[in-house]
Amino acid sequence: MGGHPDDRWWRGLDVQLAGYLPSGGRVLDVGCAGGQLVDRLRATGFDAVGVDPKAPERPGLVRGLVEELAGEAEYDAACAVMSLHHAALEPVCAAIVRLLRPGGVLLVSELSWDEYDHRAALWVDRHDGSGKDTAVEAWGREHAGLHTGDTVRAAVADVFEIDLTRHTPYLSRMLARRDLEANETALVECSSLPPLGFELHCRGSSRRR
Numbered sequence: 001m002g003g004h005p006d007d008r009w010w011r012g013l014d015v016q017l018a019g020y021l022p023s024g025g026r027v028l029d030v031g032c033a034g035g036q037l038v039d040r041l042r043a044t045g046f047d048a049v050g051v052d053p054k055a056p057e058r059p060g061l062v063r064g065l066v067e068e069l070a071g072e073a074e075y076d077a078a079c080a081v082m083s084l085h086h087a088a089l090e091p092v093c094a095a096i097v098r099l100l101r102p103g104g105v106l107l108v109s110e111l112s113w114d115e116y117d118h119r120a121a122l123w124v125d126r127h128d129g130s131g132k133d134t135a136v137e138a139w140g141r142e143h144a145g146l147h148t149g150d151t152v153r154a155a156v157a158d159v160f161e162i163d164l165t166r167h168t169p170y171l172s173r174m175l176a177r178r179d180l181e182a183n184e185t186a187l188v189e190c191s192s193l194p195p196l197g198f199e200l201h202c203r204g205s206s207r208r209r
C-alpha cells in the first residue's frame with residue numbers, strides 16, 4: 001500500500017459497516033477509484049471488492065462499470081462514496097440491488113452540489129488559499145450535468161428503504177481541512193451554511209425488487 005491514504009471522503013465508513021456486518025462480510029465499493037477504501041475495509045477484516053472504470057489493475061479491484069459485474073446476491077453490503085452523482089442512476093441502482101443479498105446494506109455518501117450558495121462561496125473564499133474562483137456561477141459550471149442530491153436520493157429511495165439520512169461536512173473535506181469540519185457542521189446546524197454533504201444508510205427492499 002504505502003503512503004498515507006486520503007481518507008477524507010470515506011473516513012468512518014469502515015466503523016459504520018462494522019456496526020452492520022460481522023468481520024469477513026462481503027462488501028462492494030461502487031466507484032472505488034484508486035481502491036483506498038477497499039484497502040481499509042480489507043485491513044478491517046471485510047472481504048471487500050471495488051469496481052470502477054478507473055480502478056488500477058490489482059487484486060480486489062475490478063476495472064469496469066458496476067452494471068457489468070456478473071452475479072446475483074453476492075454481497076452483504078455495498079458502499080458508494082461520491083460516485084452516484086456521476087453515475088447512470090437507474091442501471092447502477094438496479095445492479096446494486098441485484099448484487100446485494102436480500103436485506104443487504106447500502107451506505108451512500110453524497111453531495112447536494114445544487115445547494116451551494118453565496119454563504120458557501122464566502123466560507124470557501126475565507127478558507128481557501130488557492131485563488132480558485134469560488135463564485136456560485138463557477139461552481140454551477142463545474143458541476144453542470146451531475147445529478148443533484150435530490151435526484152440521487154430519489155433514485156436510491158426507489159429501490160431501497162432509507163433507514164437513516166444525515167448531513168456530513170463537504171466544503172472542509174473539499175479543502176482537505178479536517179480542522180474545519182466542526183466549524184462547517186456547526187454553521188450548517190444553525191443554517192448559516194447550506195447542507196452539501198449527506199449520507200444515506202439503506203436496506204434492500206424485496207418489495208421493490
Ligand SMILES: C[S@@+](CC[C@H](N)C(=O)[O-])C[C@H]1O[C@@H](n2cnc3c(N)ncnc32)[C@H](O)[C@@H]1O
Nearest residue numbers: 009031032033051052065066081082083086087
Ligand atoms: C468522484 S469519484 C469518487 C471516487 C471514490 N469513491 C472517492 O470517494 O474518492 C466517482 C467515481 O465513480 C466512478 N463511477 C461512475 N459511474 C460508475 C459506474 N457505473 N460503475 C462504477 N464506478 C463508477 C467514476 O469512475 C469515479 O471514479
